[in-house]
Amino acid sequence: MASTTALTSLAEIEESLRQISISDFTELKSYAKPPLAYLAIFEGIGVLLDPSKKAWEWTDDKKLMSGNKNDFLQRLFNFDKDNINNEQIERLKSILARNDCQPAHLASISTLCSKLGLWLQAILEYATQRQQSNQHIQAQTINLPRYLATLFALDENSVEIGQKATACVLAAAWCRHDHRLANNLLRHRRLFTLTEVFKAITMLDAARRIRVYEKQLKRLELCQTKPKVTKLGKIKK
Template identity: 60%
Template sequence: MASQATNLSSALASLTEAEESLRELSSSDFNQVKSFAKPPLACLSIFECVGILLEPSKQTWEWTDDKKLIAVGHNQFLKRLFDLDKDHINQKQITKLNSILDQYECQPKELKNISQLCFTLGKWLRAILLYTKQQQQTQ
């Protein structure tokens, strides 16, 4: 049991670190992604993951949906991420996120080559999944 608590504590620390990375993003990081006329597949995939968490009832995601998420301004977008009820992510969401984040183009090294925003969101998404896994194991 102590090991599970330690794992949950470690997962929470990873999530806190990922959230700090999100706070360090600049307006130009967001503007770079907004400027993509035809974004790379990995960028679409990362934003689909964000959409799965923020709007789980939506069945499909298009680039126009992604741009709407960040069009409100980066502070509003980040607030939505920070306000996410991470303790109530369902198994369907987890399965979809894992499926997307396991793809080659969504690996951290690949995301870093696309944009700082996609890389940082990928880091946060992985931290959310780790936290959720550890939290479920302690229940």
């Protein structure tokens, strides 16, 4: 369960990566000694695709890019983003915090480098939000009375919980099919306004919508004719 915003951002970035030119990809593969920014970005990609590997060399990166552009992109897009673990999240955070991986610097290297950096950032956002959602589900499952006591104690002491966190509470209840809990939560109208309800619903619906979106793009890729920009725009909506 991740937010619609995170999923939409990821889908849009993946679409933009599909539009990179073959010449840009070929140029990247031809580097004997690439800019440090590329090494950092591919280290991040390596953390996702092969987390058991502790160090990545450019020779490893070139193996990852073996084949054509579409082969490379499919390796990125097909990896299991729903099962990124805590260690991968922390390693990716550390990499993206480096000066070499800041958006302005990546953009100064190349468009492809910038887009790969944005993709990693979107993956990190998606994984982080999914992790937070799963924590709510786990907490409700393990010790619901303590979970609720903490929630309402924070509210009674005027501690700001935040719309996103409150929406996660409700979404977790629905995700667990605990409709009795969800109905009881909705009685607390000061905590669970229409805004939180809408956010919770979109969290639950996000994964389904992204799968539909990816299938539509895949069908367009298999078409003999190049899809029009207006067609892609309609899919995004």
